[in-house]
Amino acid sequence: MRIAIDMFMLQMYLFGTNTKDLFYMKHENMVNGRLQFNRHKTDRFYNIKLEPEALEIIEKYKGEKHLMWFADNCHLYRNAGYKISRKQ
Numbered sequence: 001m002r003i004a005i006d007m008f009m010l011q012m013y014l015f016g017t018n019t020k021d022l023f024y025m026k027h028e029n030m031v032n033g034r035l036q037f038n039r040h041k042t043d044r045f046y047n048i049k050l051e052p053e054a055l056e057i058i059e060k061y062k063g064e065k066h067l068m069w070f071a072d073n074c075h076l077y078r079n080a081g082y083k084i085s086r087k088q
Helices: 002-013 019-024 052-060 077-086
Strands: 034-038 045-049
Touching: 002 019, 002 052
Parallel strands: none
Antiparallel strands: 034 045
8 A cells, every 4th residue: 555655645746747657757867856758648848856755755666777666577557557556
């Protein structure tokens, strides 16, 4: 249950960033204390300041290749929710 709460809070700290956008983010999206990315749905550019609370969650669940662990071994973002709910 903790991971679901953490992912929800991270999305709120990132102004409602959805799971699909989190799925495709890489470490390179973090630039000078900000998260920079183009939203997949609208292709709009976002440049969001990373607050300490968001950084703490990112650090806790960071992946090797991607920003978040659930994207490292998953090929479809639609499976990310399943991976998140199964992690204990």
